Amino acid sequence: MKFFSRSKATSSSQISVSVISHLGKIFHSTKPELFQVKVNDKQVDIYFPFVIDAVWDEVKSTLAQKLGPDMVFSKYYNVPIFSAQKPPLPNIKNIIAVSSGKGGVGKSASAVNLALALKRQGARVGILDADIYGPSVPIMLGTQNENPNSPDNKTMLPIMAHGLASNSIGYLVKSDHASIWRGPMASKALNQLLTQTKWPMLDYLIVDMPPGTGDIQLTMCQQLPLTAAVVVTTPQDLALSDAAKGIAMFEKLNIPVLGLIENMSYFECGHCHKRTTIFGEKGAQKLSDKYALPMLAKVPLNPIIREYADAGRSLIDEQSDHDISIIYQQAAMDITRYLCEEAEVLPVAANMASSIEITKLD
Numbered sequence: 001m002k003f004f005s006r007s008k009a010t011s012s013s014q015i016s017v018s019v020i021s022h023l024g025k026i027f028h029s030t031k032p033e034l035f036q037v038k039v040n041d042k043q044v045d046i047y048f049p050f051v052i053d054a055v056w057d058e059v060k061s062t063l064a065q066k067l068g069p070d071m072v073f074s075k076y077y078n079v080p081i082f083s084a085q086k087p088p089l090p091n092i093k094n095i096i097a098v099s100s101g102k103g104g105v106g107k108s109a110s111a112v113n114l115a116l117a118l119k120r121q122g123a124r125v126g127i128l129d130a131d132i133y134g135p136s137v138p139i140m141l142g143t144q145n146e147n148p149n150s151p152d153n154k155t156m157l158p159i160m161a162h163g164l165a166s167n168s169i170g171y172l173v174k175s176d177h178a179s180i181w182r183g184p185m186a187s188k189a190l191n192q193l194l195t196q197t198k199w200p201m202l203d204y205l206i207v208d209m210p211p212g213t214g215d216i217q218l219t220m221c222q223q224l225p226l227t228a229a230v231v232v233t234t235p236q237d238l239a240l241s242d243a244a245k246g247i248a249m250f251e252k253l254n255i256p257v258l259g260l261i262e263n264m265s266y267f268e269c270g271h272c273h274k275r276t277t278i279f280g281e282k283g284a285q286k287l288s289d290k291y292a293l294p295m296l297a298k299v300p301l302n303p304i305i306r307e308y309a310d311a312g313r314s315l316i317d318e319q320s321d322h323d324i325s326i327i328y329q330q331a332a333m334d335i336t337r338y339l340c341e342e343a344e345v346l347p348v349a350a351n352m353a354s355s356i357e358i359t360k361l362d
């Protein structure tokens with residue numbers, strides 16, 4: 001009997017070592033230890049450190065080929081807290097800035113769709129609209145007529161929409177007021193949004209930054225315990241030189257840039273499917289080569305993005321199989337995966353220990 005239980009335990013641990021090794025290979029991971037596996041007979045529970053819905057079916061079938069077709073695989077998320085230049089804030093495991101060197105390139109649309117894509121895949125996600133020059137997240141979430149409640153007159157409850165917790169400068173002041181703020185006022189407002197919002201437990205807080213790389217943006221980046229950043233650009237030369245300044249700003253602050261999103265990459269005719277590169281070609285690719293940064297997504301110019309954004313609806317939830325939803329879901333997966341590769345894992349912060357939960361997906 002003793003022998004039987006020992007051999008069973010050995011085989012479970014062998015299966016889990018094998019699953020971790022296969023996952024390391026599938027995801028080309030230099031940190032396979034971030035995958036956690038629990039085995040109970042034929043049932044294999046995998047705890048992923050990043051979102052993987054975009055490829056879960058492929059992962060399951062590769063594992064079944066390696067380990068046998070009778071194994072049952074379930075996925076869960078257990079996102080680590082990664083290091084930042086400042087200590088993490090209560091309840092927020094990781095903060096990712098979405099930034100652009102230039103206005104109007106689709107930074108807010110990218111931030112909202114990435115947040116929705118992360119949430120769709122099962123992560124707990126919030127979005128903080130720090131764009132003092134044009135807070136557009138409330139419109140994109142359909143929450144522009146809402147104001148955060150403050151039951152204790154000290155903290156604000158985030159506005160919930162499409163499963164995202166949100167707060168925005170736009171909920172608190174009219175956008176034409178905020179846009180004339182000087183640096184200290186903008187910093188104070190950002191600080192208030194960050195520290196006085198009662199965020200629920202979040203795996204990722206996406207921050208829609210103000211466009212540009214001036215003093216205000218620099219101060220805001222220093223103020224936030226940013227885990228990493230994503231830079232949005234269009235393929236135009238003009239936008240690219242500004243995007244390069246954005247990359248340099250994050251490098252200077254020692255904040256890892258996880259990659260580039262090339263927005264308005266091309267337009268595909270709905271009738272003949274011919275692609276036209278309205279804003280030029282391969283620009284972001286050159287930037288990606290120059291700075292050795294991954295291209296996370298090439299998002300086409302497509303009216304459906306604007307229509308859903310203007311209506312405060314979620315394309316990713318309503319049409320999850322749409323090409324554009326798939327592009328954002330893949331980008332969300334890559335961002336969280338690169339974060340695991342680029343950043344150091346922090347031990348669970350004392351202020352979070354009691355509220356860390358694992359997200360069950362299957």
Ligand SMILES: Nc1ncnc2c1ncn2[C@@H]1O[C@H](COP(=O)(O)OP(=O)(O)OP(=O)(O)O)[C@@H](O)[C@H]1O
Nearest residue numbers: 103104105106107108109134300301302305306309
């Ligand atoms: N790929 C796209 N296809 C079609 N419309 C888009 C696309 N990306 C963004 N848009 C639309 O373009 C407009 C500007 O986008 P957005 O507000 O995201 O830009 P931004 O870079 O955040 O601007 P700002 O500098 O003012 O903050 C919005 O109406 C948005 O819905």
